[in-house]
Amino acid sequence: MGRSYGDTALNAGGLLWATRGLDRFIDFDIYRGRLTCEAGVLLRDIQHLCVPRGWMLAASPGTQLITVGGAIANDVHGKNHHAVGAFGDHVRRLILQRVDGTVIECGPDLRPDWFAATVGGIGLTGLIEQAELQLRRVPSPWLSTESMPYGTLDEFFDLSQRSEADWEYIVSWIDCLSGSLNSGRARGLFMRGNHAPLSDGPSPRTKAKRVPLIPPVSLVNPLTLRAFNASYFHMGRWRAGYSTQHYEPFFYPLDNLRDWNRIYGARGFHQYQCVLPPEDSAAGVQAMLAEIGRSGRGSFLAVLKTFGDRAAVGMLSFPMPGVTLALDFANTGPDLERLFRRLDAIVSQAGGRLYLAKDSRMPRTLFEAGYPRLSEFHAYRDPGLSSEMSRRLMGE
Amino acid sequence: MKHILIVGATSAMAEQSARLWAARGDVRLVLLGRDAQRLEAIAQDLRVRGQAVKTLTYVLDFESAVAIGALVRTVTQVAPIDIALIAHGHLPDQPACEGDLGLAARELSINGVSPVLFAEAIAGAMQSAGRGALAVIGSVAGDRGRKSNYVYGAAKGLVERYVQGLQHRLATTAVRVTLVKPGPTDTPMTAHLKLGGAKLADVGAVARRIVAATDAGRPVLYTPAKWAIIMTVIRNLPRAIFHRMNI
Numbered sequence: 001m002g003r004s005y006g007d008t009a010l011n012a013g014g015l016l017w018a019t020r021g022l023d024r025f026i027d028f029d030i031y032r033g034r035l036t037c038e039a040g041v042l043l044r045d046i047q048h049l050c051v052p053r054g055w056m057l058a059a060s061p062g063t064q065l066i067t068v069g070g071a072i073a074n075d076v077h078g079k080n081h082h083a084v085g086a087f088g089d090h091v092r093r094l095i096l097q098r099v100d101g102t103v104i105e106c107g108p109d110l111r112p113d114w115f116a117a118t119v120g121g122i123g124l125t126g127l128i129e130q131a132e133l134q135l136r137r138v139p140s141p142w143l144s145t146e147s148m149p150y151g152t153l154d155e156f157f158d159l160s161q162r163s164e165a166d167w168e169y170i171v172s173w174i175d176c177l178s179g180s181l182n183s184g185r186a187r188g189l190f191m192r193g194n195h196a197p198l199s200d201g202p203s204p205r206t207k208a209k210r211v212p213l214i215p216p217v218s219l220v221n222p223l224t225l226r227a228f229n230a231s232y233f234h235m236g237r238w239r240a241g242y243s244t245q246h247y248e249p250f251f252y253p254l255d256n257l258r259d260w261n262r263i264y265g266a267r268g269f270h271q272y273q274c275v276l277p278p279e280d281s282a283a284g285v286q287a288m289l290a291e292i293g294r295s296g297r298g299s300f301l302a303v304l305k306t307f308g309d310r311a312a313v314g315m316l317s318f319p320m321p322g323v324t325l326a327l328d329f330a331n332t333g334p335d336l337e338r339l340f341r342r343l344d345a346i347v348s349q350a351g352g353r354l355y356l357a358k359d360s361r362m363p364r365t366l367f368e369a370g371y372p373r374l375s376e377f378h379a380y381r382d383p384g385l386s387s388e389m390s391r392r393l394m395g396e
Numbered sequence: 397m398k399h400i401l402i403v404g405a406t407s408a409m410a411e412q413s414a415r416l417w418a419a420r421g422d423v424r425l426v427l428l429g430r431d432a433q434r435l436e437a438i439a440q441d442l443r444v445r446g447q448a449v450k451t452l453t454y455v456l457d458f459e460s461a462v463a464i465g466a467l468v469r470t471v472t473q474v475a476p477i478d479i480a481l482i483a484h485g486h487l488p489d490q491p492a493c494e495g496d497l498g499l500a501a502r503e504l505s506i507n508g509v510s511p512v513l514f515a516e517a518i519a520g521a522m523q524s525a526g527r528g529a530l531a532v533i534g535s536v537a538g539d540r541g542r543k544s545n546y547v548y549g550a551a552k553g554l555v556e557r558y559v560q561g562l563q564h565r566l567a568t569t570a571v572r573v574t575l576v577k578p579g580p581t582d583t584p585m586t587a588h589l590k591l592g593g594a595k596l597a598d599v600g601a602v603a604r605r606i607v608a609a610t611d612a613g614r615p616v617l618y619t620p621a622k623w624a625i626i627m628t629v630i631r632n633l634p635r636a637i638f639h640r641m642n643i
């Protein structure tokens with residue numbers, strides 16, 4: 001669907017395969033919750049088919065408007081990573097079509113090396129043609145949620161730790177302009193949720209809105225941001241507490257605002273998402289917020305979340321134990337890159353990595369240091385395939 | 397259980413329409429085409445999409461009047477047909493048809509004669525059963541002959557006249573016949589136009605309107621709706637102006 005933020009799905013001057021036509025379901029075992037489908041099926045179509053029958057995708061990212069193939073190739077994660085792992089942890093089988101015509105079937109227990117290369121393999125091991133997914137049972141489309149404000153990073157880590165055992169979904173929004181006020185402070189909103197039993201609440205209104213035009217300048221700038229972040233925080237604090245929410249607005253808040261990226265204007269924006277290992281996460285996040293504060297720019301979709309301890313399935317999967325911070329920045333050219341370089345230094349010193357699904361600029365050294373299984377990966381590449389990203393980061 | 401017959405079931409418009417019918421559950425979908433393997437992949441998908449969805453697939457020669465008649469009899473023997481959609485078609489290479497009468501004949505046959513023979517057979521079966529909703533896909537191209545594609549346009553024009561006749565004949569019965577006239581839509585048929593940058597309608601949206609119009613028994617559906625206005629203008633353009641247009 002081209003929902004990756006960086007250059008992983010780009011191939012300027014070359015051929016791009018659009019996979020949306022591969023959109024057929026193949027089998028749904030409703031007793032065991034196993035769904036087999038082609039790789040161009042949207043996660044939304046799976047949810048719409050399965051939720052009324054008591055099953056749901058075990059892991060899904062902040063948008064459901066992506067394909068199964070894209071979800072596997074980036075081994076995407078959701079708000080419940082600490083509880084269930086990433087998307088790839090719930091794939092039982094893959095069928096991979098290579099450019100030379102070979103077909104490779106693989107899974108956790110069948111050619112596991114091919115499986116590990118393809119999950120998170122950013123499309124470089126071949127075309128994923130179909131997949132069998134293990135879904136999870138859900139009693140209803142509803143979630144019991146709780147949200148609460150926090151004022152320091154320590155509070156965030158403490159809340160995360162205390163919530164992980166009892167709450168399946170955890171995520172937090174962080175006001176990245178607050179970190180600079182004085183060190184140790186970082187206000188935000190902490191949200192957690194669990195599946196709720198059947199409730200007869202009304203289905204959400206899902207009339208999609210659309211950003212109608214591309215403004216000449218970014219509507220996200222230091223002035224609007226400070227105002228936005230302050231009011232978002234205070235609104236959130238005011239509305240804190242328990243509620244029952246339908247899974248769609250809770251999991252996929254942006255999906256009902258079509259073309260939301262247009263608010264950044266014609267120059268667009270960059271997303272920067274890193275993960276820092278647990279030992280350094282508090283200090284690292286603090287240092288990053290301080291850098292951002294010093295740069296005078298902010299991010300309005302800033303998300304902070306802890307990952308679980310399980311080892312990722314894919315050789316190039318992004319998730320690893322620690323905390324992940326995702327930030328959006330309006331594209332302002334070279335001075336934004338200077339900020340990114342300073343953030344890179346913090347990530348690299350902490351032994352962290354950047355998310356390939358969000359990247360179009362990281363230096364090759366940071367990539368190589370962040371993804372130690374890269375050398376293993378090369379052997380599984382399809383020599384017939386490359387992308388802007390692969391040529392930038394792997395040389396071919 | 398509703399009994400639904402789809403002729404040309406591998407067409408993108410037909411497949412999207414079938415998904416909407418399947419999602420309602422409790423249906424038997426009979427799919428006709430010329431490639432068993434592709435029909436089975438679609439049938440498999442439809443069975444997943446709805447509860448209690450049964451499918452049957454048949455391969456036949458779409459240009460054989462005998463085969464068409466026999467097939468419709470076979471299908472109606474199981475149960476009367478509640479809904480039928482006739483969707484097959486092929487966009488010809490107009491200049492090639494001008495130089496090759498054999499090709500022109502085949503294009504006229506698959507786009508014109510074949511769908512109306514299916515329509516005749518199905519409408520007859522529905523009339524005997526005393527009920528049914530039949531939709532036939534024509535095209536905006538059938539509204540006025542144009543140099544860029546009058547072989548196709550003429551065949552679609554035949555479909556329109558034929559459907560009008562059926563509507564007239566069945567007006568006093570409970571059988572409803574709908575003529576669907578899509579504008580340019582994003583399907584494999586128009587893939588080459590898309591490469592040329594043409595603006596094409598979303599096939600899912602077109603299918604939603606086909607299904608709604610068939611359910612409602614609407615006599616004529618232009619989809620997207622703006623084509624009703626555009627074609628009114630085109631049909632009424634004075635010849636002197638029309639002939640100077642390059643369309």
Ligand SMILES: Cc1cc2nc3c(=O)[nH]c(=O)nc-3n(C[C@H](O)[C@H](O)[C@H](O)COP(=O)(O)OP(=O)(O)OC[C@H]3O[C@@H](n4cnc5c(N)ncnc54)[C@H](O)[C@@H]3O)c2cc1C
Nearest residue numbers: 001002003004061062066067069070073076077122123128
């Ligand atoms: C609003 C929003 C929120 C998001 N939230 C999250 C989040 O919470 N967590 C998260 O992990 N990600 C998140 N993302 C990122 C998104 O989930 C990933 O970028 C995802 O991979 C996009 O899928 P896609 O179908 O658009 O694939 P594309 O972006 O088109 O492609 C992604 C990669 O997959 C490969 N690929 C796609 N299909 C196939 C196939 N059939 N076979 C082989 N390779 C294939 C491509 O080559 C490319 O390398 C978010 C994105 C958006 C826009």
Ligand SMILES: NC(=O)c1ccc[n+]([C@@H]2O[C@H](COP(=O)([O-])OP(=O)(O)OC[C@H]3O[C@@H](n4cnc5c(N)ncnc54)[C@H](OP(=O)(O)O)[C@@H]3O)[C@@H](O)[C@H]2O)c1
Nearest residue numbers: 404406407408409458483484485486535578580581583585
């Ligand atoms: N797309 C548009 O812009 C547009 C506009 C106006 C009208 N229409 C009409 O809409 C209908 C559906 O078309 P579509 O857009 O969905 O196109 P499509 O996906 O290309 O489908 C065409 C269908 O016609 C079948 N077909 C073609 N030649 C055949 C033959 N000789 N024998 C048997 N079947 C044959 C194809 O079968 P195979 O799969 O076996 O090839 C396929 O099922 C057609 O009647 C078309 O004329 C389309």
